[in-house]
Each structure stands twice: as structure tokens, then as C-alpha cells.
Amino acid sequence: MVEEKSLHMTPDEFRRYGRAVVDWIADYYEKIETLPVLSQVKPGQIRALLPPKPPLNGEPFEIILDDMKRVVLPGITHWQSPNFFAFFPANASGPSILGDLLSSGLGVQGMLWSTSPACTELETHVLDWTVDMMGLPEKFKSTSTGGGVIQDSASSASLCALLAARERATKFASNEKGCDGRLVAYSSTQTHSSVEKAVKIAGLGRQNLRLIDVDEKFALRPDLLVEAIRKDREAGLIPCYVCATVGTTSSNAIDPLPEIGKTCRREGIWLHVDGAMLGTAAVCPEFRHLLDGIEFSDSYCFNPHKWMFTNFDCDCFFVADRAALIHTLSILPEYLRNQATESGAVIDYRDWHIPLGRRFRSLKLWFVIRHYGVEGLKALVRRHVEWAQKFARWVQEDNRFELAVPPPMNLVCFRHVGGDEVNQKIMDWLNQSGKIYLTHTRLKDRLTLRLCVGQTQTEERHVIQAWDLIRQAAQEIAGA
Ligand SMILES: Cc1ncc(COP(=O)(O)O)c(C=O)c1O
Numbered sequence: 001m002v003e004e005k006s007l008h009m010t011p012d013e014f015r016r017y018g019r020a021v022v023d024w025i026a027d028y029y030e031k032i033e034t035l036p037v038l039s040q041v042k043p044g045q046i047r048a049l050l051p052p053k054p055p056l057n058g059e060p061f062e063i064i065l066d067d068m069k070r071v072v073l074p075g076i077t078h079w080q081s082p083n084f085f086a087f088f089p090a091n092a093s094g095p096s097i098l099g100d101l102l103s104s105g106l107g108v109q110g111m112l113w114s115t116s117p118a119c120t121e122l123e124t125h126v127l128d129w130t131v132d133m134m135g136l137p138e139k140f141k142s143t144s145t146g147g148g149v150i151q152d153s154a155s156s157a158s159l160c161a162l163l164a165a166r167e168r169a170t171k172f173a174s175n176e177k178g179c180d181g182r183l184v185a186y187s188s189t190q191t192h193s194s195v196e197k198a199v200k201i202a203g204l205g206r207q208n209l210r211l212i213d214v215d216e217k218f219a220l221r222p223d224l225l226v227e228a229i230r231k232d233r234e235a236g237l238i239p240c241y242v243c244a245t246v247g248t249t250s251s252n253a254i255d256p257l258p259e260i261g262k263t264c265r266r267e268g269i270w271l272h273v274d275g276a277m278l279g280t281a282a283v284c285p286e287f288r289h290l291l292d293g294i295e296f297s298d299s300y301c302f303n304p305h306k307w308m309f310t311n312f313d314c315d316c317f318f319v320a321d322r323a324a325l326i327h328t329l330s331i332l333p334e335y336l337r338n339q340a341t342e343s344g345a346v347i348d349y350r351d352w353h354i355p356l357g358r359r360f361r362s363l364k365l366w367f368v369i370r371h372y373g374v375e376g377l378k379a380l381v382r383r384h385v386e387w388a389q390k391f392a393r394w395v396q397e398d399n400r401f402e403l404a405v406p407p408p409m410n411l412v413c414f415r416h417v418g419g420d421e422v423n424q425k426i427m428d429w430l431n432q433s434g435k436i437y438l439t440h441t442r443l444k445d446r447l448t449l450r451l452c453v454g455q456t457q458t459e460e461r462h463v464i465q466a467w468d469l470i471r472q473a474a475q476e477i478a479g480a
Helices: 011-034 061-075 094-106 117-133 154-169 173-177 194-201 222-234 257-267 278-283 285-291 322-329 339-343 362-397 420-433 460-478
Strands: 147-151 183-188 209-212 238-245 270-274 299-302 315-319 401-403 411-416 439-443 446-452
Touching: 011 061, 094 362, 117 147, 117 315, 117 362, 147 154, 154 173, 154 183, 154 194, 154 238, 154 270, 154 299, 154 315, 154 322, 183 194, 183 222, 194 209, 209 222, 222 238, 222 257, 238 257, 257 270, 278 285, 278 299, 278 362, 315 322, 362 401, 362 411, 362 446, 362 460, 411 420, 420 439, 420 446, 420 460
Parallel strands: 183 209, 183 238, 238 270, 270 299
Antiparallel strands: 147 315, 299 315, 401 411, 411 446, 439 446
């Protein structure tokens, strides 16, 4: 019998092409600084480079890889560029990329402990490490009443927290009968839009999300929260969830957790704390005050995929009472039954988030923590904060510019004093230059530029260059 030729890549080919891909990525990082940070393509330009139909027969790998340069790279906004100061960072790093590659190689689907015990146990262990590493409350550890799980995103974490809050408030009746329109959630006007989405998905209804006003520093006003809860109770509604933020997306504002937390305790309301970007700062003991009051929270999340040098997607989500979360999300069809689950001796992370399936995400986080060490992570965070604070001082010393709000950490919100139109033009000029990328927000209804220092590759010289370019843009646009 003649053996059919395999259609698969042989191990030898994989070795060869795998090396080529790693070389490609290394070359990319070596030259990333020279590439325009914000992709300059027009809508449809990338699709126009692609054939209308898929290939009937397989193509040589070299040609596929070549198309990364020809087709893909022009349409990439270089999030890994040291000149990326936009939004919040979405960091990658060598150890993280390699950890992710190994996760792909193992191709594990870790929905149950038994479908790959290492996938579950490493995740539990690394998240317990993280609790210690960041000075988080012991209750978030698997050895206590709670525990941590890696979610794809902070959006999913907020949603899971809301679902558990919903069930706790209704004694698990909403899971059975649906919501009756009486459950209410609270956050500030500055809270990330994912909470509004979560409220819609969880069936509370957007009208039952109260957006509480903020103070001068854009932090939630706890007195107004108390007032809103009182009014809702008087109206026969059921307050069930508060989301407080440590480092809002617009301006890095820090909601007052102690006051909010005491209110939630008193009222029996689930407090979720979203530290998506800024949470990473807690690796440094001197910044842990940002999380003062976290001990009142029922759940907390931060994204190593933002500022902790770990590729997207990696959100660490901690709960104080894992039973509430598991009871909310657990279902056990016959085909998932197994001895380990029945024994009660293992964690099945499928019960800790929305999807059933899950990747081996903890590998990349484990690699990052081991590669840099806790001291390395601290040093990087400290540098970013120091450079952002330096940048803020330069802004203050230049009378053409002003700070929109004192920058608490690594995000500087600033503007040219010439008004919205000038600021818009400055931002467009900078982004079209391809030399840096920054984004804007509106604070007190004024267009405000945001510069976030947190990209893995950023060095002090990039922040200096950014300031030089901003001054040059001001000169070009406002003539002063
Ligand atoms: C404070 C805050 N929360 C949540 C999110 C959503 O993050 P993710 O993309 O992980 O859902 C962001 C995104 O920037 C954020 O800034």
C-alpha cells in the first residue's frame, strides 16, 4: 500500500519555520522604533491585498511568512512600540510571548482539572503568588475562602462579579427565574464602559445602573453613593453591586475604597474593584496605598496584559467567597462528569467564568514573574511612574500647557491652553507623524490629551522625545 503524503507540517519543518518565526519577531522588535506607531492605512486597504478566495492547495510557509511584511505589517498599530503612549498599554515581553507559544504548542483546553491538572494547579498557584506579591488580602487566596482565576479581560471579570452579586442578592433566584427589574448596580460616571455592558448582559437593565457623580479629581463621591442607595431602597429596589475603580480609563482617578467599602458592608452590597491598569502598581509597597480599602471588596481584578508585561489576554480576577461565584456559574452536564470533580478535591475553572473552554494562560504570567522576579517588576513600574511624573513637571513649567488633573501615577492628562481645536490639531499632527501615538479624553467637557507611560520597551529617552515632539507640534499649530 502506498502511504499518502501527510498534509501536516513535519516536526522538522516546524523546527525550521518556528525558528524563522521567532527570528521574525526578534527582528520586528529590533526595528519597531522606526515604524509609524499608528497604522497609516485607509479602510479596506488591507483586504484589497488579499485574494478573494482561499487557496485550494497549501502554500509554502516562506510565502505565507513573507505576507506578514507585505500585507499585515502596514495595517499594524504598534502597541509594542516604545513610542506608544495611547489608551492604556497592552504589553508583551519576551518571556510572555514564549510562555504563550508553549501554551499554543501544548494546545491544552483546561476546562476541568482533569483535562490538564497542570493548567489548573499552576494557575491557582501563580494567582496565590500574586496575592502575596501585590499585598492583596489573604481572603483572595485559594487557601482561604476565595481564590483567583485568569479571565480574558477586565470586562469579563466585572461581568462575573456582577452575576455573583446578582445571585447573592436574590439568593440564587435570578438564575432560576430571571431578573424582575428591581436589582440596581452603581459605579461612577468615570467607570469603564464594560460595567454598563455587564449590566445589560446580566439582565439588570441599563436603567438600573446608577452613574454616581465624581469629585474634582474624578473619583466617585461616596456621599452621593449613600444617597442613591437610600433612594433606591425607599423605592423598593434592591441595590446589589458597586464597581469602584483604581485608575479610571480617562484620568487614572482612584475611587475612595474605604468609604465605598464601608457603605457596601453596611448595606450588604457586593463591591467589585477594577484595577485594570493601575493595579499593577501594587507590586511596589510604596504604591499599595492606592488599594487602601481593598479589604472591604468582594472581588478585585487587574490586567497583567496592560502594565505587567504579559501578552493579551490575561486578567487576574480574585473573589473573597469562591462558593458564591461557583454556585452562580456552575452547571454539570453528564459529559463533563469525572471522578476528580465528584471528589470535591479539585478546582474546575470552567465554573469561574463565562466560557467552558480555557487556554493555559497562566504559563505566560508564570514566565513573566520568573523572568523579571518581583524586584524586576518593581523596578520597571517605578521607572514608568518616575518618567510620567517628570513629563508632568515639564508640562507645568511650560506656560502653553496645563495639567488637566494632578497625575496620580503613570498617566498624564494635559492640554494646550489654546482650546479644543488646537489640542485636536496637536494630537492629529503627532499621530500622523508616526513618531508617537497618544489619545485623548474629555475632562470637564474639555478635550484633554493623555500620555500613559507603561509600554514594555519605553525608556526615558522616548518620553523626552515625546515632549520635544509635543512642543514642536504646539509651535507648528499654535505658533507659540
Ligand atoms: C479601568 C478599566 N477597566 C476595564 C477595562 C477593560 O479592559 P479589558 O479590555 O481587559 O476588558 C479598561 C480598558 O482599558 C479599563 O481602563
